[in-house]
Amino acid sequence: MTDMQRIYVHPLPVRIWHWANALGFIALILTGVQIRYVDLIGLMSFRAAVSLHNWVGWVLVGNFFIWLGFYLFTDKIRVYHPELSPVKHFRDSFRQLQYYGYGIFKGDPNPHHLSAYHKFNALQSMAYQIIMLLLVPLQFVTGVLLWDLKRFSGAVEFFGGVRVVDTVHVLLFIFFTAFILVHPYLASLGHTPSAHFKAMITGYEEVDE
Ligand code: HEM
DSSP states (O other): OOOEEEEEOSOHHHHHHHHHHHHHHHHHHHHHHHHHSHHHHOOSOHHHHHHHHHHHHHHHHHHHHHHHHHHHTSGGGGGGOOOOOHHHHHHHHHHHHHHHHTGGGGTOOOSOOOBTTBOSOHHHHHHHHHIIIIIHHHHHHHHHHHHTTTTTHHHHHHTTOHHHHHHHHHHHHHHHHHHHHHHHHHHTOSSSTTHHHHHHHHSEEEEEO
């Protein structure tokens, strides 16, 4: 057996944000399905689903700023930009894709080597940035507009009307529902299936010395 070294990769604010966010997303997906497809799952009344969806939505908007604030005000922001050369970034992304699509099934080693300031592979750092800086904010901005159409009627019209705002919100809901299935699968591809999950709980990732 190879010697393993423990590296602290997920600071406490990130772990708190992450698990509150994951639970919140599951609640938002379930209540969202209940609101949109009233008879499909029959979990609770329409009114209860709307009320819970709004509350959890607001909590997650606040929670997002824990994540953003942490990265903006610490040097850990470097984990999202370890590589400044776009050529190297795209070459590493391609290698990582080859590994997930093919190499992993032949037992090839993961091309990404983790360290404290390099905890994400090239695909992760790009995907997480698009998700956290574009898709999550878009989801909650459209959610807040739909929450009080009267108060935000000016902004709703600016974005093209209720149908546009609602369609963007629902398309993102479909994306996040798919994401919440694919993301844990990819997270289970560590040196053991539970390694990355444990790391997101304890903060420490184990790597070969
Ligand atoms: C059942 C739900 C979820 C599970 C089991 C899960 C699991 C994990 C695990 C194990 C990691 C650490 C390994 C890695 O970076 O891949 C992680 C990181 C991450 N997850 Fe999730 N996740 C869930 C839901 C979500 C949701 C809903 C989002 C966003 C909408 C999300 C966004 C992220 C981000 C941005 C990171 C990197 C965090 C950082 O270090 O800055 N996750 N997740």
